[in-house]
Amino acid sequence: MDGLSEDLPSVPSDTLRWISAEYYGLNGGHYDILESPPSPVEFSRICHISRPVLIKGYVIPSLQRWSDQYLIDTMGERPLSVAATPNGYADAVTHNSDGKRYFAEPHYQNLTMRSLLSSLESPSGSNNHEGDIYYLQSQNGNLYPSSYFTPGDTEGGCELVNLRGDVPAEVPWCSEALGRCPDAVNLWIGDSRSVTSIHSDPYENIYHVARGSKTFLLLPPTESWCLKERMYPHATYGRESEGSPLLLKPSPSTIPPVRWSSILHPEQPGSLPETSHPIIIRVEAGETLYLPAGWWHHVRQSGLSIALNWWYDIEPRGPAWVWLRLLRGVAVAAAEGEEADG
Amino acid sequence: MDGLSEDLPSVPSDTLRWISAEYYGLNGGHYDILESPPSPVEFSRICHISRPVLIKGYVIPSLQRWSDQYLIDTMGERPLSVAATPNGYADAVTHNSDGKRYFAEPHYQNLTMRSLLSSLESPSGSNNHEGDIYYLQSQNGNLYPSSYFTPGDTEGGCELVNLRGDVPAEVPWCSEALGRCPDAVNLWIGDSRSVTSIHSDPYENIYHVARGSKTFLLLPPTESWCLKERMYPHATYGRESEGSPLLLKPSPSTIPPVRWSSILHPEQPGSLPETSHPIIIRVEAGETLYLPAGWWHHVRQSGLSIALNWWYDIEPRGPAWVWLRLLRGVAVAAAEGEEADG
Numbered sequence: 001m002d003g004l005s006e007d008l009p010s011v012p013s014d015t016l017r018w019i020s021a022e023y024y025g026l027n028g029g030h031y032d033i034l035e036s037p038p039s040p041v042e043f044s045r046i047c048h049i050s051r052p053v054l055i056k057g058y059v060i061p062s063l064q065r066w067s068d069q070y071l072i073d074t075m076g077e078r079p080l081s082v083a084a085t086p087n088g089y090a091d092a093v094t095h096n097s098d099g100k101r102y103f104a105e106p107h108y109q110n111l112t113m114r115s116l117l118s119s120l121e122s123p124s125g126s127n128n129h130e131g132d133i134y135y136l137q138s139q140n141g142n143l144y145p146s147s148y149f150t151p152g153d154t155e156g157g158c159e160l161v162n163l164r165g166d167v168p169a170e171v172p173w174c175s176e177a178l179g180r181c182p183d184a185v186n187l188w189i190g191d192s193r194s195v196t197s198i199h200s201d202p203y204e205n206i207y208h209v210a211r212g213s214k215t216f217l218l219l220p221p222t223e224s225w226c227l228k229e230r231m232y233p234h235a236t237y238g239r240e241s242e243g244s245p246l247l248l249k250p251s252p253s254t255i256p257p258v259r260w261s262s263i264l265h266p267e268q269p270g271s272l273p274e275t276s277h278p279i280i281i282r283v284e285a286g287e288t289l290y291l292p293a294g295w296w297h298h299v300r301q302s303g304l305s306i307a308l309n310w311w312y313d314i315e316p317r318g319p320a321w322v323w324l325r326l327l328r329g330v331a332v333a334a335a336e337g338e339e340a341d342g
Numbered sequence: 343m344d345g346l347s348e349d350l351p352s353v354p355s356d357t358l359r360w361i362s363a364e365y366y367g368l369n370g371g372h373y374d375i376l377e378s379p380p381s382p383v384e385f386s387r388i389c390h391i392s393r394p395v396l397i398k399g400y401v402i403p404s405l406q407r408w409s410d411q412y413l414i415d416t417m418g419e420r421p422l423s424v425a426a427t428p429n430g431y432a433d434a435v436t437h438n439s440d441g442k443r444y445f446a447e448p449h450y451q452n453l454t455m456r457s458l459l460s461s462l463e464s465p466s467g468s469n470n471h472e473g474d475i476y477y478l479q480s481q482n483g484n485l486y487p488s489s490y491f492t493p494g495d496t497e498g499g500c501e502l503v504n505l506r507g508d509v510p511a512e513v514p515w516c517s518e519a520l521g522r523c524p525d526a527v528n529l530w531i532g533d534s535r536s537v538t539s540i541h542s543d544p545y546e547n548i549y550h551v552a553r554g555s556k557t558f559l560l561l562p563p564t565e566s567w568c569l570k571e572r573m574y575p576h577a578t579y580g581r582e583s584e585g586s587p588l589l590l591k592p593s594p595s596t597i598p599p600v601r602w603s604s605i606l607h608p609e610q611p612g613s614l615p616e617t618s619h620p621i622i623i624r625v626e627a628g629e630t631l632y633l634p635a636g637w638w639h640h641v642r643q644s645g646l647s648i649a650l651n652w653w654y655d656i657e658p659r660g661p662a663w664v665w666l667r668l669l670r671g672v673a674v675a676a677a678e679g680e681e682a683d684g
Contacts, residue, residue, distance in 0.1 A: 009356075009357060009360040009361075009364075010356075011357055012354055012357070014351075014352075015351060015353055015354070015357060015668075018351040018668075018671075019351075019664060019668060022351075022664045022667065022668075023661065023664045026658065026659070026663060026664065027659055027660065040383045041382045041383045041386050041518060041519060041521075042521075044383050044386035044387055044390065044519070045386055045519075045520070045521055045657075047390060048386065048389060048390040048657060048660065048662075049657060049659045049660035050660045050661060051659065051660060176383060177383060177386070177387075178387070179383075179384075179387055221661075222661070222664070315387075315390060315391060316368065317368070317369055317391045317393065318369065318390065318391035318392045318393060319365065319392060319563075319564070319665060320390075321368060322361060322364045322365045322368065322564070323661060323665060325364065326357075326360075326361060326364075
């Protein structure tokens with residue numbers, strides 16, 4: 001799925017346990033909180049340390065005007081590709097009615113900004129009639145795709161182009177620290193019914209909450225082996241016909257199985273092994289999380305939540321990529337017959 | 343010896359081989375050459391990548407006046423603690439007349455700058471009468487010791503204090519990049535008869551050649567397992583009486599054995615395993631090498647060679663320390679009965 005998990009080595013469990021104990025012994029569960037954004041050289045040091053940091057005071061002034069009405073007026077009738085699920089779990093391991101567990105991708109549905117916002121919970125909001133749960137989480141650079149940053153590339157369509165004037169294409173202190181542009185910039189709009197299942201990305205991630213709050217449960221890459229990854233058959237939500245309920249449809253066997261954590265609810269006590277050391281960080285509106293490449297994250301949100309993220313490619317030179325692949329190198333069984341928690 | 347090699351894990355050979363092949367596949371044998379010193383943020387990125395970089399144009403103007411006469415006049419009769427060996431190998435595995443191999447520390451002898459320089463080779467130089475080979479390589483912060491940088495510490499004696507006015511205590515772009523002061527600053531004076539055996543240090547190292555040249559043979563930390571470390575009994579050179587020849591004296595058994603590479607001449611073809619990928623960098627007068635923490639280095643020099651180095655502590659947070667210890671985690675046998683090359 002992410003390039004990291006192909007052709008992994010077979011690393012003995014003892015070695016992975018030694019690494020994670022040693023790493024925790026040196027680093028503990030600490031994370032830094034900055035009262036103002038770092039300078040480029042400070043942020044470069046932070047990326048070298050590669051631990052999460054909560055950054056306050058990174059103000060994006062134009063986001064002040066992002067009322068519902070402003071977003072609706074600015075986006076007009078442009079269709080947005082919104083993830084729809086019956087349970088709020090898009091891209092997650094899901095029990096199906098056939099008794100098996102699948103890696104379930106959401107149904108993508110076109111909605112206007114007005115329809116999306118009115119379906120999300122808020123003091124005065126109302127839900128959609130079908131009971132489906134919507135989450136704008138297209139993750140394809142819906143504000144600035146990769147092609148935007150690639151000289152000579154022709155940029156394809158971008159759903160949220162009308163909001164670009166409010167969102168800087170780059171985080172200056174991050175671009176200067178890393179010496180490169182982002183790979184993609186995304187807008188996320190959802191509510192507390194949508195949860196992001198625990199996973200990791202091979203990107204340095206700057207995650208800014210504009211409205212509501214997000215609660216991240218984080219594990220370092222050294223604790224990858226605690227996540228009990230398994231191979232799950234692939235499935236996608238869909239409808240028999242327009243307006244009918246969402247059903248999970250197993251994909252043809254030509255679609256390869258997906259490697260994913262079998263721990264569905266790491267936030268619940270007892271779900272994670274005792275040898276793991278999750279860090280919980282709640283990111284409030286106006287705050288920014290530096291989420292280092294390869295860190296595992298499970299994300300919940302409160303209220304109607306609007307967030308932005310800038311993904312920057314991981315440093316390809318040096319040891320970082322090898323380190324992350326090594327730490328994923330635990331033998332992974334097929335999910336068949338396995339028991340996941342929750 | 344260095345803190346890194348205590349309580350190492352036992353990492354299977356397959357895992358270490360996978361890591362080194364993967365690292366070499368991504369990084370190759372390339373090193374960057376900069377035509378001028380990096381900015382702090384550029385150097386921070388370089389430290390994150392942790393590969394050697396040859397830096398030109400880092401000029402320390404006061405070194406222009408370091409003629410032999412200037413050094414002699416400035417140091418006067420102050421005694422310098424100089425390593426003396428019969429063969430130019432201080433801190434190296436050495437065959438002794440008893441047929442065994444030892445990790446041999448040099449004899450330290452007090453010399454004036456005048457005596458040291460006159461013993462070293464130069465177009466008009468002469469060697470000392472005994473045939474001993476001298477190398478000023480005291481490595482204890484002979485210009486600025488650790489205590490100099492530690493607020494509240496009382497600084498002990500420093501042999502080269504008279505030359506401090508010519509040598510900055512810090513490399514500004516390195517201190518700013520790392521966010522800290524050096525741990526120690528050293529002066530090195532020797533000639534082509536002195537060789538530094540292959541080893542690694544847990545320090546970021548800025549190595550500047552003021553006169554002559556130094557040739558570094560480098561291996562990345564991922565190839566630690568290629569160095570065939572063994573445990574060697576400890577010995578020290580000494581004299582029976584003043585003026586008598588240097589003899590290697592095995593230390594009492596209460597002195598613990600020393601873990602050291604059994605490859606004595608990695609520069610000779612066929613000495614290193616074919617799976618290793620040494621990088622050779624010749625650093626000329628006026629040039630500076632960034633030698634990243636944990637990189638193995640074997641150093642030769644040409645002519646009368648004068649160099650400075652600034653050691654900065656490795657970043658203690660994040661994965662760097664664990665990574666280096668993991669890569670040293672190969673089972674190491676005692677040297678007894680083993681065959682070293684050369």
